[in-house]
Amino acid sequence: MAERLVPAISLKDFDKRKDYITQQLIEAAEHTGFFTLVDHGISKEDVEAQFAISKAFFDLPAELKAKTPHDNISNNGWEYKAQLRPSTGTYDQKESLWLQRKSHWPSDKDVPHFRQSTTEFMSKCAEISDQVLSCFAIALGFEEDYFKIANDPSQPDCLTQLRLIHYPASEDAVGTWRAGSHTDIGCLTLLFQRDGEDGLEICPGRESHTSFAIGDTFTPLPAETGPIVVNIGDMLMAWSDDRLKSNFHRVRAKDVGKPSSRYSIAYFNQGRRDFVLQGPLKKYPPMTVGEWFAQSVARNFGSQAKVAA
Ligand SMILES: O=C(O)CCC(=O)C(=O)O
Numbered sequence: 001m002a003e004r005l006v007p008a009i010s011l012k013d014f015d016k017r018k019d020y021i022t023q024q025l026i027e028a029a030e031h032t033g034f035f036t037l038v039d040h041g042i043s044k045e046d047v048e049a050q051f052a053i054s055k056a057f058f059d060l061p062a063e064l065k066a067k068t069p070h071d072n073i074s075n076n077g078w079e080y081k082a083q084l085r086p087s088t089g090t091y092d093q094k095e096s097l098w099l100q101r102k103s104h105w106p107s108d109k110d111v112p113h114f115r116q117s118t119t120e121f122m123s124k125c126a127e128i129s130d131q132v133l134s135c136f137a138i139a140l141g142f143e144e145d146y147f148k149i150a151n152d153p154s155q156p157d158c159l160t161q162l163r164l165i166h167y168p169a170s171e172d173a174v175g176t177w178r179a180g181s182h183t184d185i186g187c188l189t190l191l192f193q194r195d196g197e198d199g200l201e202i203c204p205g206r207e208s209h210t211s212f213a214i215g216d217t218f219t220p221l222p223a224e225t226g227p228i229v230v231n232i233g234d235m236l237m238a239w240s241d242d243r244l245k246s247n248f249h250r251v252r253a254k255d256v257g258k259p260s261s262r263y264s265i266a267y268f269n270q271g272r273r274d275f276v277l278q279g280p281l282k283k284y285p286p287m288t289v290g291e292w293f294a295q296s297v298a299r300n301f302g303s304q305a306k307v308a309a
């Protein structure tokens with residue numbers, strides 16, 4: 001394990017401080033890889049409320065969760081220990097619910113206020129993502145709203161998703177991978193954690209030397225309710241002509257004792273399917289986000305051929 005700096009970047013007074021925030025974001029993205037956002041506009045209470053909604057869903061009996069089944073084509077819905085990781089050769093020890101604005105949602109009868117609260121949470125995540133991505137757009141030499149347009153979640157072809165995740169407590173989890181090492185396929189991920197539910201470990205893309213960072217050095221990133229952990233995905237790496245590297249991360253069960261449950265929430269900015277993706281230096285040929293995704297899924301998941309972050 002290595003000590004690594006994970007800078008905390010404040011989004012306070014974003015419009016007034018945008019130039020300075022842009023400098024901080026690009027410095028962090030180019031050098032440390034991971035960073036956290038504070039003063040981002042989602043209160044700690046709102047994050048806790050969203051986690052409470054997530055827990056209420058995962059506490060439902062399996063037959064009620066299965067009313068929102070996972071669909072391999074859209075990658076939306078509830079999956080239980082179904083994500084096979086090439087890095088570990090085993091299934092991640094977790095269940096998750098993938099959502100898009102227009103996907104199939106759990107009913108409010110099963111989880112009161114689920115849809116409205118979660119939709120509002122997604123909108124706030126979209127606003128924060130737009131702020132960060134507009135800074136990256138400027139630094140990369142794109143128009144300021146380039147990523148906002150490329151990633152507009154109100155458009156029907158937008159692939160952006162929210163993922164509620166639960167790693168169940170288990171007697172036999174010691175030494176297992178709750179989530180195997182990977183980079184996210186999309187553009188930019190906002191990750192919410194809860195106080196005390198550690199397990200996330202990171203390895204910046206710049207410091208990894210193997211295809212899944214196997215054998216590379218990882219650093220634990222302690223869980224805290226409030227700050228948002230941000231990581232760059234493969235799509236933004238391609239879109240920046242590899243200037244901003246995607247970052248490896250994994251979730252490990254504790255080595256001793258019974259690991260308690262862990263909840264996390266990830267918001268994946270994944271672009272609009274029909275948008276043509278190309279970096280400002282044109283290092284790679286132009287390709288639609290949809291084509292790029294299909295290639296990336298085949299590379300990362302081979303025969304399992306399903307979209308997963
Ligand atoms: O639960 C976490 O902290 C990580 C989740 C994650 O990496 C993913 O879903 O891609």
Ligand SMILES: [Fe+2]
Pocket residue numbers: 182183184249309
């Ligand atoms: Fe991830």
